[in-house]
Amino acid sequence: MAANKVDKISLLYNILEQIANNEDIESLIDIIKICLSDLFEINEVNLMYFDKSSGNLLDAVNEFEPVEEYYSEEKIAILKELNKHFINGRNFILNDDVNIPEDVFDRGNYVIKSLCLRLNASGKRVGFWRLKLKQKQEIGYDETMFLQAISAGLSVRIENIVLGKKLETNLEFYKSMKDIAKIIETQYDYQYIIPLIGEMIDKFVMNHLIYIFLKQDDKFVLYWPNACWNKNVYELMNEISIENSIIISENKKTGVFGLIGEKDVIGCIVAHSTIDKLKDTEIKYIKELTEQSTVTIEKANVYSEMLKNATMDALTGLNNRRQFEIRLKEQYSIANRQDTPLCAIMTDIDFFKKFNDNYGHSVGDSVLKLTANVIKKELREYDIPSRYGGEEFCILLPNTSINEARVVAERLRYAVENSKLEIKSEKTEQVENISVTISIGLAQLDVKDMPEDLYMKADKALYDAKESGRNKVVVYDK
Numbered sequence: 287m288a289a290n291k292v293d294k295i296s297l298l299y300n301i302l303e304q305i306a307n308n309e310d311i312e313s314l315i316d317i318i319k320i321c322l323s324d325l326f327e328i329n330e331v332n333l334m335y336f337d338k339s340s341g342n343l344l345d346a347v348n349e350f351e352p353v354e355e356y357y358s359e360e361k362i363a364i365l366k367e368l369n370k371h372f373i374n375g376r377n378f379i380l381n382d383d384v385n386i387p388e389d390v391f392d393r394g395n396y397v398i399k400s401l402c403l404r405l406n407a408s409g410k411r412v413g414f415w416r417l418k419l420k421q422k423q424e425i426g427y428d429e430t431m432f433l434q435a436i437s438a439g440l441s442v443r444i445e446n447i448v449l450g451k452k453l454e455t456n457l458e459f460y461k462s463m464k465d466i467a468k469i470i471e472t473q474y475d476y477q478y479i480i481p482l483i484g485e486m487i488d489k490f491v492m493n494h495l496i497y498i499f500l501k502q503d504d505k506f507v508l509y510w511p512n513a514c515w516n517k518n519v520y521e522l523m524n525e526i527s528i529e530n531s532i533i534i535s536e537n538k539k540t541g542v543f544g545l546i547g548e549k550d551v552i553g554c555i556v557a558h559s560t561i562d563k564l565k566d567t568e569i570k571y572i573k574e575l576t577e578q579s580t581v582t583i584e585k586a587n588v589y590s591e592m593l594k595n596a597t598m599d600a601l602t603g604l605n606n607r608r609q610f611e612i613r614l615k616e617q618y619s620i621a622n623r624q625d626t627p628l629c630a631i632m633t634d635i636d637f638f639k640k641f642n643d644n645y646g647h648s649v650g651d652s653v654l655k656l657t658a659n660v661i662k663k664e665l666r667e668y669d670i671p672s673r674y675g676g677e678e679f680c681i682l683l684p685n686t687s688i689n690e691a692r693v694v695a696e697r698l699r700y701a702v703e704n705s706k707l708e709i710k711s712e713k714t715e716q717v718e719n720i721s722v723t724i725s726i727g728l729a730q731l732d733v734k735d736m737p738e739d740l741y742m743k744a745d746k747a748l749y750d751a752k753e754s755g756r757n758k759v760v761v762y763d764k
Contacts, residue, residue, distance in 0.1 A: 294428075294432060297321065298432065298435055298436065300321060301317065301318070301321045301322075301436055301439070302435075302436070302439040304317045304321070305317060305436075305439045305440055305443050306439060306442075306443060308443070309443075309446075309447055309450070311333065311346050311347055311447070312347065314333070314440070314443065315331045315333070315347065318331050318417075318436075318440075319331060322417075325429070326417065326419055326423065327419055327420040327421060327423070328417055328418070328419060328420070329418045329419055329420040330416075330417075330418040331415065331416070331417060331418075332345070332347070332365070332415065332416040332418075333345070333346035333347055333413070333415050333440075333444065334346065334353070334365060334369065334413045334414050334415070334416070335350060335405075335412060335413040335444060335448060336369060336372075336373070336411065336412065336413045337350075337565070339565045339566045339567065340538075340562065340563045340564070340565040341563060342562065342563065343365060343366060343369050343413075344413075345357075346413070346444060346447075350448070350451070351493075352493070352561065352562060353365055353366075354561055355561075364382055365416075367384065368382065368384070368402050368414060368416070369413075369414065371384045372402075372404045372411060372413075372414050373411065376388070376404065377403070377404050377434065378401065378402060378403045378404065378430060378433075378434065379401075379402040380396060380398050380400075380401055381398055381399055381400055381401075382400055382402070391426055391427035391430065394426070395424045395425060395426040396424070396425065396426070397422050397423065397424050398419065398422065398423060398424075398425055399418070399419055399421075399422050399423075400416060400417060400418045400419065401416070401417045401419075401425075401430075401433065402414050402415070402416045402417075403415055403416075403433055403434055403437045404437065405437055405440060405441040405444060406437070406438075406441050407441040407442050407444070407445040412441055412444060412445050412448075413444065415437065415440060417433075452567070458489060458490070459490055459571055459574075461646075462486040462489065462490075462575065465482075465486065465646060465647045476500075476509065476583075476586055477675050477676060478675065478676045479582055479583070479586060480498055480500075480509045480510045480583075481510050482642070482647065483498065483510075483555075483575070483579050483582070484496050484498050484510040484511070486575065487555065487557075487571075487572060487575050490568065490571045490572075490575075491557050491564070491568045491571070491572060493559055493561070493562040494539075494541075494557040494558055494559040494562065494564065494568075495514075495557070495558050495559065496510075496555065496556070496557055497510070497511070497514050497519065497555070497556040497558070498510040498553065498554075498555050498556075499523065499553050499554050499555075499556065500545075500552065500553035500583070501550075501551060501552055501553050506520070506523050506553070506554065509553075514556075516540075516558055518535065518540060518558075519540060519542070519556050519558055522535060522540060522542045522556075523542055523554055523556070525542075526542055526544040526551055526554055527544070527551065528544075528546055528550070528551065530544075531543070531544040531546050531551075532544065532569075532573060534564065534569065537563065538563040538564050539558065539559045539560065539561070539562065539563055539564070540556070540557070540558045540559070540564075541556070541557045541558075541564050541569060541572060542554050542555075542556050543555045543556070543557075543572050543573060543576040544576070545576060545579065545580045545583060546580060547580065547584050548584070552580070552583060552584065552587070553583065555572060555575075555576050555579065557572055597609040599672075599673040601651060601654060601655065601658075601673075602654055602655060602657075602658035602673050603658065603662075604658050604661070604662070604671050604672050604673045604679070605670065605671065605672035605673070606672065606673060607672065607673070607674050607675055609672060610670075610672035610674060610680055610682075613670050613672070613682060614630075614682060614737045614740070614741065615737050617670070617682050617684050618731070618736075618737040618740070620684065621684070621731055626684070626685045627685065627686055627687045627688070627730060627731070628682070628683070628684055628685075628686070628730070628731040628740065629682075629683040629686045629687070629688060629690075629691035629728065629729065629730045629731070630680060630681065630682055630683065630728070630729055630731075630740045630741060630743075630744040631679075631680065631681040631683065631691070631694070631695055631698070631726055631727070631728055631744060632674075632678065632679075632680050632726070632727040632728075632729075632741065632744035632745045632747070632748040633678070633679045633680075633681070633698070633724045633725065633726045633727070633748065634677055634678050634679075634724065634725050634748055634752065635653060635654070635657055635677040635722060635723075635724055636722075636723045636724060636725055636752075636756045636757060637756075638650065638653065638676075638677040641653050641720075645709055645720075649707075649709045649720075652707060652709060653677075653707060653720075653722055654673075654677065656702075656705060656707050656722060657677075657679070657702055657722060657724065658671075658673065658679070660698070660701050660702050660705055661679060661681065661698060663701070664694075664697055664698050664701045665681065665694070665698070666694070668684055668685075669681055669682065669683055669684070669694070670682040670684070680741065680744070687730070688728070688730040688761060691728055691730065692728060692759060692761060695726045695728050695759045696759055698724075698726070699723075699724055699726055699757065699758070699759055702722055702723065702724050703721065703722070703723050703724075703757065705722065706719045706720070706721060707719070707720050707721075707722060723756065723757040724757070725748060725751040725752045725756045725757060725758060725760075726747075726748065726751060726758070726759040726760070727744045727745060727746065727747030727748025727749065727750065727751055727760055727762065728744060728747055728759060728760065728761045728762065729743035729744040729746075729747055729761070729762035730762075743762040744762065746762060747760045747761060747762040747763075748760070
């Protein structure tokens with residue numbers, strides 16, 4: 287080694303100081319490569335973290351994802367074999383060959399092409415790092431000890447990064463619990479709340495697919511997402527009961543969490559993967575989110591029964607979907623009988639999901655209320671507005687031609703765009719004024735149309751408005 291002992295100490299201090307002050311994994315790799323460039327011609331640096339709770343070997347460079355996601359089968363086998371020997375107490379391994387003993391330097395220097403060193407923090411093994419050189423190089427005991435000293439600092443930094451990620455996840459988790467509690471207070475529509483719950487859970491179990499099933503006529507019906515083809519999931523679901531509310535498969539890759547109501551199982555939330563095992567923390571998260579979700583869904587059940595005779599949407603004060611369908615049939619009959627025009631507006635709040643994600647679901651509710659209030663203010667007395675579901679609104683315009691309807695639609699779009707909503711961000715605690723825009727689809731009833739045709743044409747025009755840039759009015763065109 288060209289550097290003298292003083293130079294080594296100075297270099298070691300410099301490396302450890304930079305490692306201690308850096309939280310970005312890619313930057314840590316760069317530090318290692320640059321600082322060791324006078325000692326080694328480094329081709330590649332791997333940082334591996336062993337997650338004891340799941341048994342997975344994670345690649346720190348690739349967002350702590352399992353090595354199976356990024357490497358060839360051959361390299362995965364090498365990395366796992368190395369990891370096994372580090373678990374059993376090895377401090378370093380030369381040339382990826384576990385048969386080369388650690389006392390090899392007792393007989394002098396040794397030629398290497400790669401070197402792996404254990405990462406050990408707070409008395410426990412957290413993983414290993416691997417230097418792959420551009421060409422073979424002779425090293426001795428001093429070089430190995432020098433790199434083991436770097437390992438000590440690197441181990442602490444990696445462990446702190448992982449703990450920081452876990453803490454951040456915990457904070458996000460309890461925020462999600464809070465969000466679900468708010469949904470319980472304000473939302474009652476399955477079509478709205480089920481996707482929200484699914485997306486929240488998906489944040490914390492990112493390596494598993496999430497499914498939400500509700501029970502109908504003693505059968506589990508998938509509500510979110512659109513499809514589930516895994517037979518094992520359905521087999522495990524059939525074992526769910528009040529007494530046996532959580533089932534984890536033998537390989538720990540699938541978990542079924544029962545939504546347990548007062549008297550019976552009302553559904554279940556499923557986490558499934560073909561690769562990754564469920565971690566203990568993930569099982570804990572899903573269990574708590576499932577219990578919270580049960581309250582929301584049970585309340586929606588009760589409310590849906592009430593809605594069978596209700597006409598108004600509780601959040602916005604507009605007609606609900608059921609009432610819209612009734613009024614549509616009424617206006618369809620009047621238009622045909624009196625030979626008068628009938629138009630429909632279908633509108634959707636642009637990028638509504640971003641309001642929920644960036645500011646919280648209470649702000650999402652405020653955006654819905656603001657839009658509904660503008661709609662009520664800008665429409666004529668005889669127009670019929672309804673909340674169709676989620677962030678969609680449908681408006682019937684009786685005795686209105688398509689040209690007149692376009693004027694109404696443009697006035698409505700302009701009024702929403704120029705209405706500001708003052709909110710306090712749950713993430714930054716700062717007060718902000720946010721703008722809302724809507725896309726509008728517009729259609730007129732044709733002689734041959736049935737009632738549902740009018741809505742479907744307006745919905746098609748809405749789709750075109752969103753696809754062509756949003757915040758605009760598009761008239762249905764055959």
